[in-house]
Amino acid sequence: MNRVILSVDAMGGDHGPRVTLPASLSALSRYPDLSIRLHAELDVLQPILDKLSLSDELLSRLEIVASGASVAMDEKPSSAVRHRQGSSMSQAIKCVAQGRAHACVSAGNTGALMAFGRQQLKMLPGIDRPAIITSVPTSGGHCYMLDLGANVDSSAEHLLQFAIMGSVLAEAVDDIKSPAVALLNNGEEVIKGNEQVRLANELIAANNSINYIGYVEGGGVFSGRADVVVCDGFVGNVALKSNEGLAKLIGRKVRRSFMKNMYRRLVAMLAAPILREIEEEMDPSRRNGATLIGLQGIVLKSHGSANAKCFGYALDQAVIEVRKNVPELIAERLKSYRKY
Amino acid sequence: MNRVILSVDAMGGDHGPRVTLPASLSALSRYPDLSIRLHAELDVLQPILDKLSLSDELLSRLEIVASGASVAMDEKPSSAVRHRQGSSMSQAIKCVAQGRAHACVSAGNTGALMAFGRQQLKMLPGIDRPAIITSVPTSGGHCYMLDLGANVDSSAEHLLQFAIMGSVLAEAVDDIKSPAVALLNNGEEVIKGNEQVRLANELIAANNSINYIGYVEGGGVFSGRADVVVCDGFVGNVALKSNEGLAKLIGRKVRRSFMKNMYRRLVAMLAAPILREIEEEMDPSRRNGATLIGLQGIVLKSHGSANAKCFGYALDQAVIEVRKNVPELIAERLKSYRKY
Structure with missing residues (x-):
């Protein structure tokens, strides 16, 4: 090496x-x-x-x-x-x-x-602007999400470039053959989406080198259906930080709930290694280190x-x-x- | 009655x-x-x-x-x-x-x-378009978030109208005197934001009837700092559904983790009522029923x-x-x- x-x-x-x-x-x-x-x-x-x-x-x-x-x-x-x-x-x-x-x-x-x-x-x-990409935990492993804040008001052409870069990264780093690429939207029906997303949907679908599986909603990011989820940086940043905030909130609620009385504190002692394992698995800081791709x-x-x-x-x-x-x-x- | x-x-x-x-x-x-x-x-x-x-x-x-x-x-x-x-x-x-x-x-x-x-x-x-508003759990209670998908490509003027409606709803339903209103952004610094958000920031700040506390990031939604969080419908929809997806994923991971071996299953039996209590508190379906405001x-x-x-x-x-x-x-x- x-x-x-x-x-x-x-x-x-x-x-x-x-x-x-x-x-x-x-x-x-x-x-x-x-x-x-x-x-x-x-x-x-x-x-x-x-x-x-x-x-x-x-x-x-x-x-x-x-x-x-x-x-x-x-x-x-x-x-x-x-x-x-x-x-x-x-x-x-x-x-x-x-x-x-x-x-x-x-x-x-x-x-x-x-x-x-x-x-x-x-x-x-062939790439106009860098994007920020990181991995997000899914049901069965992880997927990549971009852009996470480098670009706001991204055009459809930029979203296409994100799709290409994300696809290539997943292929290169994880050895996935033709990674499934999805476009983040406010619904999976074709009538949904803002203007940039509807245009990008057409552009990405027309690119034969991308294994495009269509729209995915916010919740679909975690389902494992997609290897790469593409979105504008404003949207991706809000979703990512919102998820981190929710994970922290759940962590706090769990700790508070296990501290309510003596019996619960005893159970908490027994459950602590298990809860710690989950917390570590979900900890967003474990995925700290986003790539400027x-x-x-x-x-x-x-x-x-x-x-x-x-x-x-x-x-x-x-x-x-x-x-x-x-x-x-x-x-x-x-x-x-x-x-x- | x-x-x-x-x-x-x-x-x-x-x-x-x-x-x-x-x-x-x-x-x-x-x-x-x-x-x-x-x-x-x-x-x-x-x-x-x-x-x-x-x-x-x-x-x-x-x-x-x-x-x-x-x-x-x-x-x-x-x-x-x-x-x-x-x-x-x-x-x-x-x-x-x-x-x-x-x-x-x-x-x-x-x-x-x-x-x-x-x-x-x-x-x-004085209102151009309906918005979808619902409550979101926070550290100390809940806040209201709008729009959650009724409007995409909202203008700054629409975001101002959301701010007014959200503020009034929080005041009316929860009896909060001058609710703290925040604008969702991809950073709290003034240089952040896409065009519509930066414009809305000025419009809302200039409205004396709104107790405007400025930008909040995705994670800030759950901190309890704001009583009302305002955003475009595309962004709000993605964030909300993304949060629901993450909550489900955490639920699945918890169940899987507690099922790994006999000892853990035993702990799971003891911890079950506590975990169920947390799950119910965080369950997004408990907040099913968004208002078209x-x-x-x-x-x-x-x-x-x-x-x-x-x-x-x-x-x-x-x-x-x-x-x-x-x-x-x-x-x-x-x-x-x-x-x-």
């Missing part, structure tokens, strides 16, 4: 280096063939680094790269591209563009990450609120995609997919 | 009279002051009715009304309005328009129900797939709204809400 080099935007996310540094160190321990370039503002990183005692072996695989002022979480992407070329985020992506890292991982401003990605890595041929390079987006453990999952996902060589597989298969 | 008369579209939904008839009979037993006008194609209803033996008292409060060909679940609303004026759905709404019933309940084609509603009941002054009359929409128990919840909801006199309360309060 060849070495894997990740370039990490240490400043991104709600917690910055307090999360990204320990997560990076832990990943270096997990993967002996991993090196990390950690991009950070030194005056923020150094005090945290000074408190740790690291082995020489670990330090030999960790390169600290000084960066300029960081991108704010609420900064406009256009402003970030204009004023934050020296930021940890920009520098981390530049490393991938220059071949000095295999993938970039950031928990920072999604819009800015996308803008830097487009500017420095460029899009795959469509770029000529691997960029992973972590939740801004991720803790070190969750940020670690995004690093894991980056390692997997590097080893699978995902963007090249996509570029290769895109050629046949676009012949329509 | 005055008598309540409901007019029920017996033919609507995936199961027609096999669900709507038993649900209606059960509601008549639950509410001694309730009468039901059951609109149905007699050749479908009669064989089911013949198998039952009903008390004279019950029959005295059940009026069977013969209707013509029914609206198909995938029929276009425009076609329904042109060709299905004699349908059970159209007749049921007509009863409300003519004052022969206080509310209509249907599990049929949503678009057609909306079209008949607009045609026969007319809109409240904005009409000059009460129209309740049940899930098409509802069984008799679930359809019964929609009947319950109709009885509550009749007793609360919701549309008149809304019309009354709309007057002050529109002064902006």
Whole structure:
């Protein structure tokens, strides 16, 4: 196995280096063939680094790269591209563009990450805009869903591109032959849908290289019928975050319900390992690490609120995609997919 | 308490009279002051009715009304309005328009129900289109969410109207003084959102009669921060159905996990009443019965797939709204809400 080099935007996310540094160190321990370039503002990183005692072996695989002022979480992407070329985020992506890292991982401003990605890595041929894709648990396994927030007001042509990219990713990563692709809609009848979705339905159905199974409703995402579910980024983002909110709410209700009296607390002790198993299986942070798909390079987006453990999952996902060589597989298969 | 008369579209939904008839009979037993006008194609209803033996008292409060060909679940609303004026759905709404019933309940084609509603009941002054509103469980209780599928491609002005109607409903039904209204978005930062949402944000913020708390993300729906969450019907429908799908998936995972071995089955027996309590609390069918708000009359929409128990919840909801006199309360309060 060849070495894997990740370039990490240490400043991104709600917690910055307090999360990204320990997560990076832990990943270096997990993967002996991993090196990390950690991009950070030194005056923020150094005090945290000074408190740790690291082995020489670990330090030999960790390169600290000084960066300029960081991108704010609420900064406009256009402003970030204009004023934050020296930021940890920009520098981390530049490393991938220059071949000095295999993938970039950031928990920072999604819009800015996308803008830097487009500017420095460029899009795959035939793809206009990157999309955010992640896996979602289903009854029998998982499916991929995109876009999850990179694009709002997507056109039908963009939805077609999402369908192609999602299909190729599922094929490449999971070895599924002609993955079943569905279009998210507010009903499965042909009369349903907003304008962009009805147009996309025709476009995707007309593309022979996609195994298109038609519309799926919100609940159908979890049924396992589709390997890939396509939607506009606004819709996908709301659905995904809504699901995470509901899962948390159910978790809270379960804990509250098991705490009501002494007898229930006793049952809770017996049931705890079982409930923990379910909670872990459904935990959205286990699927932290969404891919910015469509770029000529691997960029992973972590939740801004991720803790070190969750940020670690995004690093894991980056390692997997590097080893699978995902963007090249996509570029290769895109050629046949676009012949329509 | 005055008598309540409901007019029920017996033919609507995936199961027609096999669900709507038993649900209606059960509601008549639950509410001694309730009468039901059951609109149905007699050749479908009669064989089911013949198998039952009903008390004279019950029959005295059940009026069977013969209707013509029914609206198909995938029929276009425009076609329904042109060709299905004699349908059970159209007749049921007509009863409300003519004052022969206080509310209509249907599990049929949503678009057609909306079209008949607009045609026969007319809109409240200042409201362009009906919206679908229902309650969603939150950490501390519930909030209202609209629109859930009546309108796709809603304009900013429509989102403002949803905000007003939702606010008034929460105030009227739950006695909340100036309910907190939020706009669903793909992020809480001001730079987020698609065009319609950013415009609506300005419109709603400028309306002094609404206690507007700004953007809320998908997960924020369940936090309890907002009493009313406003969104386009496409987005709301996908989020709602997605949540229902996830809740079902979690339920299945819990059952499977507790069945893995003998020890776990034993724990499951002890935990069963607790888990059942949570399941019932979270069960979306308990909130079956979404209101078509904005009409000059009460129209309740049940899930098409509802069984008799679930359809019964929609009947319950109709009885509550009749007793609360919701549309008149809304019309009354709309007057002050529109002064902006």
